[in-house]
Amino acid sequence: MEVWLRTWAILWKDILIEVRTKGTFNAMAFFAALILFIFSFAIGPDFDLLRRIAAGLLWVGITFTGLLALARTYHSEELAGGLEALLLYPGEPRAIFLGKLVGNLAVLLLVEVILYPVAAVLFHMDLTGKILPVAGIAFLGTLGFSVIGTFYAALTLHLRAREVMLPLLVLPLLVPVLLGAVSATAALVDPAAAGGVAGWVRLLIAFDVLYFVVCTWTFPVLLER
Amino acid sequence: MTELTASPRLKGWHRLLAFLAVATTVVGSIIGLFVVPPDAMQGNVQRLMYLHVPAAWLAFLAFFIVFVMAVLYLIQRDPRWDMIAAGSAEIGVLFTALTLILGSLWGKPIWGVWWTWDPRLTTTAILLVIYVGYLAVRSFAADPERRARWSAVVGIVGFADVPIVYLSVTWWRSLHQPPSSPMSMAPSMLWTLMLNVVAFTLLFGYLLVRKYQVAVAERALEDREAMR
Numbered sequence: 397m398e399v400w401l402r403t404w405a406i407l408w409k410d411i412l413i414e415v416r417t418k419g420t421f422n423a424m425a426f427f428a429a430l431i432l433f434i435f436s437f438a439i440g441p442d443f444d445l446l447r448r449i450a451a452g453l454l455w456v457g458i459t460f461t462g463l464l465a466l467a468r469t470y471h472s473e474e475l476a477g478g479l480e481a482l483l484l485y486p487g488e489p490r491a492i493f494l495g496k497l498v499g500n501l502a503v504l505l506l507v508e509v510i511l512y513p514v515a516a517v518l519f520h521m522d523l524t525g526k527i528l529p530v531a532g533i534a535f536l537g538t539l540g541f542s543v544i545g546t547f548y549a550a551l552t553l554h555l556r557a558r559e560v561m562l563p564l565l566v567l568p569l570l571v572p573v574l575l576g577a578v579s580a581t582a583a584l585v586d587p588a589a590a591g592g593v594a595g596w597v598r599l600l601i602a603f604d605v606l607y608f609v610v611c612t613w614t615f616p617v618l619l620e621r
Numbered sequence: 622m623t624e625l626t627a628s629p630r631l632k633g634w635h636r637l638l639a640f641l642a643v644a645t646t647v648v649g650s651i652i653g654l655f656v657v658p659p660d661a662m663q664g665n666v667q668r669l670m671y672l673h674v675p676a677a678w679l680a681f682l683a684f685f686i687v688f689v690m691a692v693l694y695l696i697q698r699d700p701r702w703d704m705i706a707a708g709s710a711e712i713g714v715l716f717t718a719l720t721l722i723l724g725s726l727w728g729k730p731i732w733g734v735w736w737t738w739d740p741r742l743t744t745t746a747i748l749l750v751i752y753v754g755y756l757a758v759r760s761f762a763a764d765p766e767r768r769a770r771w772s773a774v775v776g777i778v779g780f781a782d783v784p785i786v787y788l789s790v791t792w793w794r795s796l797h798q799p800p801s802s803p804m805s806m807a808p809s810m811l812w813t814l815m816l817n818v819v820a821f822t823l824l825f826g827y828l829l830v831r832k833y834q835v836a837v838a839e840r841a842l843e844d845r846e847a848m849r
Contacts, residue, residue, distance in 0.1 A: 561758065572782070
């Protein structure tokens with residue numbers, strides 16, 4: 397119980413900071429939409445081609461935006477030794493991970509709420525009647541992304557060249573998540589795409605559960621002094 | 622000077638290991654190049670297999686050792702486990718790159734392309750990137766204790782990813798083509814391959830011992846400079 401209270405405290409602190417300073421989320425959502433917009437230019441106005449690769453483009457956009465969000469995960473703690481102060485509080489350090497994880501997950505899901513309609517319009521994705529399953533896959537993919545990302549953001553916090561190191565470490569690990577999310581979304585949205593959805597959903601769930609356990613368990617090791 | 626020549630007790634048997642590694646590698650190469658007949662279908666290009674398969678085996682062995690050493694390090698916090706893990710990761714990256722390059726050289730005449738998105742190829746490439754990341758973490762962390770801790774975590778999390786990556790990539794490609802199946806081999810070819818696997822494993826053992834000794838020496842140097 398105590399862990400959840402701490403998790404909520406960390407999360408609420410970040411929400412307050414975000415609401416009061418504003419800006420970051422808006423800029424991030426705009427950036428995400430802009431990426432999709434740029435893709436349309438890079439690939440050209442071929443409707444069939446765009447529809448076929450829409451799920452992939454969408455998830456590349458989510459990945460890039462996600463990396464931006466992840467790099468900022470511990471931003472507020474870095475100023476004036478906030479992380480040291482947090483760690484001085486007695487109790488479970490895993491709550492810091494869980495709080496930051498829920499924060500990243502929430503931010504990315506909110507970005508996706510904007511991104512999916514934009515993609516549907518730009519890439520002619522037909523979402524009618526499929527919103528719930530598509531949203532479920534988005535949630536599973538984003539959860540895996542956030543778990544790995546929040547974990548590695550803490551690891552790269554005190555590393556030199558960490559702006560490069562975070563994507564370098566995170567992207568190879570995320571291959572199964574990206575494959576799962578893209579393939580399942582494509583199978584739902586594009587009637588021409590072959591392949592089932594159920595297998596990919598199981599893979600995403602397995603990935604999420606495995607890494608949630610591994611990362612939550614080993615997180616305190618990252619923050620030892 | 623004495624503490625710089627690290628772990629003198631290894632000296633006797635590491636010479637023997639070096640001799641065995643070099644001897645088996647030379648014999649294995651000669652047999653693979655000249656003694657065993659070329660493949661009926663693929664000709665001499667097939668001889669690349671005698672290097673490619675052992676290199677791939679070493680890559681996986683090396684990364685498994687990194688994983689085991691990382692777990693041991695996090696439990697016992699003994700810097701020696703970290704040094705073994707670091708050496709093993711470096712050798713593993715070297716042999717993973719070698720596996721991909723040799724496979725590519727073989728793939729061009731046989732498949733007609735340097736690269737294809739076959740599950741094993743893709744998984745090996747992702748493996749390479751994960752452990753290049755591992756080495757990058759090591760080179761970007763200054764403090765030895767933190768370096769050991771962080772890289773151990775990267776070694777564990779990265780290794781856990783390998784089976785999931787393989788599974789996902791297999792499914793992804795199974796929509797298009799089945800993975801290439803291992804072909805049945807003539808006994809002479811199989812024996813040559815086994816000999817080369819043994820040779821490479823001995824070579825790996827020798828390189829790992831040397832890497833470990835260098836790591837111990839470097840650590841001693843770091844400690845000296847810190848004391849100064």
